[in-house]
Amino acid sequence: MIKHKRALGGALTLAVAVGVMGGSLPGNAAAATRVKATTAQSTHAADDARLRALMHRLTTADGAPGALVATRDRRGSAVLTSGVADVDSQAPVRGDSRFRIGSMTKPFVATVVLQLVGEHRVDLDAPVERYLPGVVRGHGNDGRVITVRMLLQHTSGLPDYLDHLNPQDILKDPLAxxxxxxxVNLALAHPPTFEKPGAMPGSEWHYSNTNYLLAGMLIEKVTGHAYGEEIGRRIIEPLGLHDTSVPGDATSIPGPHPRGYVRPGEDAPLMDITAFNPSVAGASGEMISSGTDxxxxxxxLxxxxxxxxxxxKAMMKTRSTGSDDGREYGLGLESRPLPCGGLYWGHGGDIFGYQTAGGATADGRQATVMTNVDPGGTDAQDDDMEAVVRTGLCEGRPAHSQ
Structure with a gap:
């Protein structure tokens, strides 16, 4: 799920790291605290100061109770936290926190589908109808002309089911x-979302969480196992991702975690939605993880x-999303340019209670950021979280000359 937070919808991506406390912080205005995961000392004071300033901004001007960024490169890893994990107790954000990652689930799902492609069990350019006969039909939506590749790249034209859910209904019964x-049927009760008259599947990019619900169904049909079981067997277990899970109907977050909050209105008080049934997100955004993982x-990846x-190579073959920041979308993975040169690959996400963003470079740098409010931050929160990721990935590297 992603980007419905201003209307109280949406879903997520990633963040966190190291098994140590982030330090005692007196409320949202608390100064950011760095916790080292290695003994290496940062020599990049300017970037470190910028990261601290951005984290402080997230938990003051942007309105998040707490925030965390985890960075990692060949020199080691570190975590920086700001603000609080619990607005009542004022407990600090822990560096080893787990949280809901929303649409960061999508790269996991896309990876499993592409592994099945590599095993010759799925054809990227085969129609969805081959794997899910009769499922994608109605109101101009047709699985006979939509391919698996189109699902993963959001070019199917399928309507987003989140556009037709009332977020207030979810908040009234968050455990449902x-x-x-x-x-899926809720989405298919509406016509495709093409902007140009007469457009066909594959011709336009339009983000739709429905695509990944179907990708999860496809995995189950091909393997005979739930998509979460396949993620566990193919990714979580081999990589030793001990903080990562696919919760299904489980409403709690295991292990240390910040409380998750929503702000139901501009001037409304925060509402605790830590206990939440993520089946409303499913394969589009239900997973839990940590920054380290x-x-x-x-x-x-x-x-x-x-x-x-x-x-x-297929995953990294991108197309423009039409955004002004150079963002392009592959198969469950997006690329963005870095101010220090080159690209990074990652995803972003929102789900009730948490917003995440993060990415990695091909030369071994990673940065992930999390805040524990969604929806409810300011419009600047998205930009500041993106700035945290860029700064974390470019730490110690000069700006690229254009």
Whole structure:
């Protein structure tokens, strides 16, 4: 799920690191505290100061109770926290926190689908109808002309089911189960979302969480196992991602974690939504993880440890999203330019209670950031979180000359 937070919808991505406390912080205005995961001392004071300033901004001007950024490169790893994990107790954000990652689930799902492609069990350019016969039909939506590749790249034209859910209804009963097929049918009760008259699947990019609900269903149909089981067997276990899980209907977050909050209105008080049934997100955004785990996953993915070369190349073949910041979307993975040169690969996400963003470079740098409010931050929060990721990835590197 992603980017419905201003209307109280949405979903997520990533962040956190190291098993140490972030230090005692007196409320939202608390100064950021760095916790080292290695004994290496940073020699990049300017970037470190900028990271601290951005983290402080997230938990003051941007309105998040707490925030965390985890960085990792060949020199070591570190975590920086600001603000509080609990507005009542004023407990600080822990460096080893776990949290809901929302749409950062999508790279996991896309990786499993592409592994199946590498095993010749799925054809990227086959129609969805081959794997899910009769599922994608109605109101101009047709699985016979939509391919698996289009699902993963958000070019199917399928409407986003989140556009047709009332977020207030979810807040009234946050523990309710949501059936994936029902959510898909909710989307398919509406026409495709093409902007140009007569447009066909594959011709336009439009982010739709429905695509990844279907990708999860496809994994289950092909393997005979729930998509979460396949993520566990193919990614979580081999990489030793001990903080990562696919919760299904489980409403709690295991292990240390900040409380998750929403702000139901501009001037409304924060509402605690830590206990939440993420089945409403499903394969589009239900997972839980930590910064340490997500950094490890992104590094393994980008550097070819999870996919064969042909499938990684397909994942990284991007198309423009039409954004002004140069963002392009591959198959469950997006690229953005860095001020220090080159690109980074990652994803972003929002789910009730948490917003995340993060990425990795091909030369072994990773940065992830999390705040524990969504929706409810300011409009500047997105930009500041993106700035945290860019700064973390470019730490100690000169700005690239254009």
């Amino acid at each position: 189960h949501h059936d994936t097929r029902d959510l 997500l950094n490890r996953f992104l590094d393994a 980008v550097r070819g440890k999870l996919l064969r070369p042909a499938q990684l």
